[in-house]
Amino acid sequence: MVKILILGGGFGGIRCALDLERRLSIGLANNEIEITLLDKNGHHLFVPALYEVASAYNLEKDPFAVKIKKTICIPYADIFERKKINYIQAEIAGVDLENKKIITRGGNELAYDYLVFALGSQTTNFGIPGVAEYAYQFKGLDDALMINEKINSLLEEISKGKRTVPVRVLIVGAGLTGIELGAEISCCMKNIARKCRLGPGCTMITLFEAGPKILPMASEQERKIIKDRLTRLNIMIMENSQIEEVELDRVKLKDGRTIHGDMIVWTAGIEANRALREIKNLKLDAKGKIAVNENLTAEGYQNVFAIGDNAGFIDTTVHKPVPAMAFVAGAEGKIAAQNISNMIKNKPFKPYRPFYDLWVAPVGGKFSLAHLWWGISIKGFWGWIVRELVDLKYLLSILPIKKAIRIFWEETTVFTKND
Ligand SMILES: Cc1cc2nc3c(=O)[nH]c(=O)nc-3n(C[C@H](O)[C@H](O)[C@H](O)COP(=O)(O)OP(=O)(O)OC[C@H]3O[C@@H](n4cnc5c(N)ncnc54)[C@H](O)[C@@H]3O)c2cc1C
Known part of the structure; x- marks a missing residue:
C-alpha cells in the first residue's frame, strides 16, 4: 500500500x-x-477571521466563546466527512x-x-527584548480571545472610574494583519464605549511600521484609501518607526522616542x-x-x-x-x-x-479594499462584499454545501455586530 x-x-x-x-x-x-x-488540533483554524474574534463585541453572553469558536474552528470531522482521508490528532x-x-x-x-x-x-520577535514578556501575540485562537478580554476589561475599568481615558492600544506591525486588527478594535471600542457611556475619543490606537511606508505591495492610491480610512477610525500610523524594546506599558523606538500604551499587540513578524x-x-x-x-x-x-x-x-x-x-x-x-x-x-x-497579486484588506466594519486582477481595486462596502465572497468560496471548497453556508452565515451574523 x-x-x-x-x-x-x-x-x-x-x-x-x-x-x-x-x-x-x-x-x-x-x-x-x-x-x-x-x-x-481537532479543527482547521480559519486564521483570516481571527481579527474578528479579537474585536468581537458582546462576548460576555458567550462566556466560553463557544459560538465564536464555532465560526472559525472547522472540525476536521466535518471537512473529511465521507472522504477516504484518515485524520489523526x-x-x-x-x-x-x-x-x-x-x-x-x-x-x-x-x-x-x-x-x-x-x-x-x-x-517571531526578532530578538527584541520585552516582546515575549509584555506584548500580546496575534497568531492563534487563544491569542485573539486574550486580546478581546483585555480590551473589554480596560474599558470596563474606565466606566468604573478605575482608569483614566483614553485607552491607548499600540499595535506593532502595520501589515495587513496589524491594519485589520487595529481597524476592527477601533469599531469594537466605539461600541463598548457607547455601552459604558464613555465619550468619543476614549481610545487611541497607534500602528507602528518599521519601513518607510505601510503595505509596500499596494499602489499609492490604494495606500491613501487605507490611510484615510484608518485616520477616520482615529488610528495613528507611525511609519519609519522601528521598535527597539517593549516594556509593560511602553515601546521604545530606535530613534529614542518612547510611546506609552495600556496594551501592546505584536503583529510584526512570522x-x-x-x-x-x-x-x-x-x-x-x-x-x-x-x-x-x-x-x-x-x-x-x-x-x-x-x-x-x-x-x-x-x-x-x-x-x-x-x-x-x-x-x-x-x-x-x-x-x-x-x-x-x-x-x-x-x-x-x-x-x-x-x-x-491579489489581496483584500479589511479596514474596519463593512469596509475593505480588494486588490484584484490587472490592478483593479474595489473599496468600501463593495470591497467588503468581495471579502465575504472570498470567504464563502473557500468554505464551499472544503465543506459540504450546507455546512459551508451555515458557518458562513454564523460568521457573518456574529462578526458584523461591531459594524
Ligand atoms: C492573524 C493572521 C491573519 C491572516 N490573514 C490572512 C488573510 O486575510 N489572507 C491570507 O491570504 N492570509 C492571511 N494570513 C496568512 C495565512 O493564515 C497563512 O499564510 C496560512 O495559514 C498558511 O497556511 P499553511 O497551510 O502553511 O499553515 P497553517 O494554515 O498555519 O496550518 C498549519 C497547521 O499545522 C498544525 N501544526 C503546527 N505545528 C504542529 C505540530 N508540531 N504537530 C501537529 N500539527 C501542527 C497547526 O495546528 C495548523 O493546523 C493571516 C495570518 C495571520 C496570523
Whole structure:
C-alpha cells in the first residue's frame, strides 16, 4: 500500500488532502493507497477571521466563546466527512527522513512513502527584548480571545472610574494583519464605549511600521484609501518607526522616542514552524523554511514536499520568496497533490508557477479594499462584499454545501455586530 502523510491541516494541508482524494479515488477504493492528515488540533483554524474574534463585541453572553469558536474552528470531522482521508490528532515530535517515518509526541511512529510538510508558521520577535514578556501575540485562537478580554476589561475599568481615558492600544506591525486588527478594535471600542457611556475619543490606537511606508505591495492610491480610512477610525500610523524594546506599558523606538500604551499587540513578524529545525538532513533556507524545487519537493528528497508557510519558494520573476498567504498555501497544496498523484501514476512533475497579486484588506466594519486582477481595486462596502465572497468560496471548497453556508452565515451574523 502507498502511504501518503500530510503534516498539518491548515490551508495548504487540507487542500492537498482533498485534491489527493479526488485524484487518487480508484487507488483509495481498492485500498492500494492511504491518505492520512495529522494535526495537533481537532479543527482547521480559519486564521483570516481571527481579527474578528479579537474585536468581537458582546462576548460576555458567550462566556466560553463557544459560538465564536464555532465560526472559525472547522472540525476536521466535518471537512473529511465521507472522504477516504484518515485524520489523526497528534503533535509531531520528530521526522526521520532516512527511514521514512514520523514520531508523535505520544511516542507513536507512522511510516510514509510520500510526506507533505504543511505545519505553518509562528510569530517571531526578532530578538527584541520585552516582546515575549509584555506584548500580546496575534497568531492563534487563544491569542485573539486574550486580546478581546483585555480590551473589554480596560474599558470596563474606565466606566468604573478605575482608569483614566483614553485607552491607548499600540499595535506593532502595520501589515495587513496589524491594519485589520487595529481597524476592527477601533469599531469594537466605539461600541463598548457607547455601552459604558464613555465619550468619543476614549481610545487611541497607534500602528507602528518599521519601513518607510505601510503595505509596500499596494499602489499609492490604494495606500491613501487605507490611510484615510484608518485616520477616520482615529488610528495613528507611525511609519519609519522601528521598535527597539517593549516594556509593560511602553515601546521604545530606535530613534529614542518612547510611546506609552495600556496594551501592546505584536503583529510584526512570522517565521516558519521551529519544529522544522530539529529535523535531520532537512535543508532549510535562511528564514528557516524548507528549501524546495520548482515542483515543491524538498531539496534532496523526491518523495517529500513542502507547502504554504513551510515552503521557501523563490519567485524567479522577481527573485523574492512568495508571501505567506492562505491562498498561496492552497495553490501549493494543489500542486503538491498533483505531483504526488503524477509520481504514483508515473507521469512527469508539474512546476509551481506562483501568482499572488491579489489581496483584500479589511479596514474596519463593512469596509475593505480588494486588490484584484490587472490592478483593479474595489473599496468600501463593495470591497467588503468581495471579502465575504472570498470567504464563502473557500468554505464551499472544503465543506459540504450546507455546512459551508451555515458557518458562513454564523460568521457573518456574529462578526458584523461591531459594524
Ligand atoms: C492573524 C493572521 C491573519 C491572516 N490573514 C490572512 C488573510 O486575510 N489572507 C491570507 O491570504 N492570509 C492571511 N494570513 C496568512 C495565512 O493564515 C497563512 O499564510 C496560512 O495559514 C498558511 O497556511 P499553511 O497551510 O502553511 O499553515 P497553517 O494554515 O498555519 O496550518 C498549519 C497547521 O499545522 C498544525 N501544526 C503546527 N505545528 C504542529 C505540530 N508540531 N504537530 C501537529 N500539527 C501542527 C497547526 O495546528 C495548523 O493546523 C493571516 C495570518 C495571520 C496570523
